[in-house]
Amino acid sequence: MDNMHALIDGFGAVLTPQNLLIALIGVTIGTAVSMLPGMGTAMAIALLLPITYGLEPTQAFIMFAGIFYGGMYGGSTTAILLNTPGQSSSVVTVMEGFKMTRKGRGGQALATAAIGSFVAGTIATVALVFVTPITVDFAIGLGAPDYFAIMVLALVATASVLGSSRIRGFASLLFGLALGTIGIDAVTGQQRLTYGLPQLADGIDVVIVAVGVFAIGEALWIAARGRATKDEVLPVGRVWMGRSDWRRSWGPWLRGTALGFPFGAMPAGGAEVPTFLSYVTERRLSKHKDEFGHGAIEGVAGPEAANNASAAGTLVPMLALGLPCNATAAIMLAAFQTYGIQPGPLLFENESTLVWTLIASLFIGNAMLLVLNMPMIPIWVKLLRIPKPYLFAGILFFASMGAYAVNAQPFDLFVLLVLGLVGLAMRRFGVPMLPLIVGVILGPMAERQARMSLQLSGGDLSGLIGGPVSWTVYGIIALIALWPLAVLVRRRSTRVREPAAA
């Protein structure tokens, strides 16, 4: 029950007029920025993170929670109205959502997405309140070798499980890990990969990496492809739900939440699998199977709830273990580090007020989003009509501003451009970006844990293998690593038969 008291205290900290205003600003700009076509949630959060730098930590996290939920909602709106999923977790929403817009039911699709996101977000945040302390209790018993093993698992899993091409996932991961080693080594004070540039001594800020790869890369990619044409925006109609829409939505909302949260809470569980599972489940359970593929409301309600619940779920490993498992959590972890706060089991002891304020602001941001955005959707839709030249010029403008604001040095703008060109190349060659971001964040943390383990064992490599936890984790890693070999062997055997058949 201590948690409940702490949470109530957290609400007490958030519920001042000034903080509510900050939450309101966060929700509004989060929605506005991620509504812009081509902007995913993570990109919006990376772009907006620097504007929280001038605030106190508590207020910064209140604004951040607002941006988080606003950004999630904005991403699903573009998926429904424009047929452009801003991130892979919205791909499923597009399938039925855009069909509904075509049929003139865009308003209902947006309403079920908004209310479903609210329901899922609220339930998942409640689950977060109860699950995180349990995870913390488990994590407190872990030593450096166990942490190292879990981090290696998160790295290997993001590189190999989520994308379609393992080799490209690992290429992206290694690039991120190499970026992460730039700067002064924390233990010995030696400079690594700085090549004599003093501005690189502190390493490259994760915000600059995220803004460069996501935002600048996307703007350059659109420019290179000559896609600066206008999208057709279909009319939305009134944003409301009729009685039958409610009846058909509440089941998918709850099932989507139940699927999304556990996946989000697992290292590298992601939002793609639960949104897809939710879609398949709803299609099977629905009484309106014939509507699927032509704009079935269940196909929007379920995946959207799963998406939001999974996003809240990723905060469990992020807060309890310091493990970021998606791009949004990676950027959030970067925000914590900016304030000199290290997420992990000790966070709840050392910064308990701050954590519970953050969790309370998640509830507030979520509620505010529902109250504010439902009536404001017609205004947001106007943002979709901004001509593309202005839109992408604006992205370059805000990205430069954000990157400069991190350290107030022009050098970062050059780094930003180079990373933007890397992002452009990654889009051109279909290399996934999540492993890069996770590698930049987790790489240095994993190295620190490995060196701590070896310190304890006096340099003996057996120090990397701790107790049963690390044994189990290495077993899972081996399974992930050996899986493609099994597939390869099976494929070889079918390939041998193929020429014979042809």
Added chain:
Amino acid sequence: MTGADDTAVPAADNAADDSAADGGPDTGADAEATAPAGPDRAQYWVCGGLALLGVLVIVDAARIAGFTASNDPIGPKPVPIILGALLIGVAAFYALDVARGGRGEAAETDGAFDWRTVGLLCALFVANALVIEWLGWVISGSLLFWGAAIVLGSRRYFLTLGAAVVLGLATFYGFAIGLGVGLPAGILQGIL
């Protein structure tokens, strides 16, 4: 690698128009790629880049003096050396995958690649980085927005300039003065 193999099959069908579109503006390096059903050869540049990065990482790590202490038995050296070796290894496997016709997810290789626009945007970006401290964010940011919008196809020069100045001023007052974000005032110091 499994997915890449799967996508290689449909990709082979339209490989003819793929390579036709790729050859010219894409990298210039695969201009001599005449094999109609060949893999997406521009990807070898990625492999080359990864291998080069691996070499750079190892060269830099070799420079670090052997630095071990009782409280840090392995020192700062091994991690970059392992990373460098893995980078070179991944580059080799990547090249193997490309040679076998592998492609990334959603890699859109058809259509032109507009180097001119990208180059102009990069030039604007560099210009902004060079003058931001001297001219200040309001002027350099406005010029960045104005130039980028025109490069991207806006033809209403004065309206765009107006929007750029409004954005520059609004962000400066809103973020630098309102929220305490560090943006330079530059030569307008004292006027703003």
